[in-house]
Amino acid sequence: MLNLIVVATALWGIAARLFRKRSTGPAAGAITFALIAAAAILATATILLVANSIRPFLVPRYLIAMAPFSAALLAALSAEVIMRHRWLVLLSLLASVTAIGLSFARQARVGQWNATATPIGEIVRRCPGTVVHVRPRWVIPQDNPPQMIMANEARVVRFGHEYVAARAGFVIEPERSAQIAANCPTLLWIEQHLPESPAKLAGWAGLPLSADQIARSRMIVGETGFVVIYPAPRGS
Known part of the structure; x- marks a missing residue:
């Protein structure tokens, strides 16, 4: 001001x-x-x-x-x-x-990472089988690689996601997990980056999602990041 x-x-x-x-x-x-x-x-x-x-x-x-x-x-x-x-x-x-x-x-009123984590927590509460994946911003090609700013950046970013997720009431998958939810949505959460195509993001994140799930996906954009919501497979 x-x-x-x-x-x-x-x-x-x-x-x-x-x-x-x-x-x-x-x-x-x-x-x-x-x-x-x-x-x-x-x-x-x-x-x-x-x-x-x-x-x-x-x-x-x-x-x-x-x-x-x-x-x-x-x-x-x-x-x-x-x-x-x-x-x-x-x-x-x-x-x-x-x-x-x-x-x-x-x-004090700015949500930052919490602005993305809060709707994720709501989705998990509605469907407890929801799988939440986190990928650091550098999973997106041409982004700055880890350790560019500080030596332990990757660990700090991971800890930040785990801490915010715990406060919002959900647990994130292990770092290299490619688990897909059977009867609930599969979420991909990325902070400190602008949104990209859900299809490209699924590929960069290594998630074996079907073309139908990708086509029906939607995105929630927060203050500093975004989450892609890939719905459960049809017939589940």
Whole structure:
């Protein structure tokens, strides 16, 4: 959430500088710094958008890279005005605390992996024989391989799925399982990736599903992942 008080004073600072013949000293340095920060924001946004146009991957959290530059830009443009008026200092602090509180409250309501796990738990409760498979995002070709970010990434991702699944009231299959439910749906749960074709996903996950099950499948897309629901075989 933007601090509107700081944004307003930054605009005030820009307007004040436009009416000056020439900025010198700290004011000139603030302008130079602001230009550098603006260039960094533009470069970051351009790189992300170009990469996303080649292969969609962008999710809101990736934009956090621009937050420090945005804060620096606002600080450089607003500092001179704010520090000249004590009431603006207090107002800016109050607005910042309020923005942080609202952001915390919003994040506390975000489901993330739970937004995918909750409907899975509901399906399992309706049909206890449901089989739930988990595959890491790198089962999808061209995704980043494991250990790219941290040495034990694969184990951490597996633990994360097991932990969230337990809280949602269901158990996931062993890592290399290809078990298909006989009389209930077979689910494939993948986090940290955009949805793909159910047919391709079944093949990449190594699940021996029939063409009919794949054709009748449906998908639930959560906040950070998705689950493909392959129905039970006909006549079961």
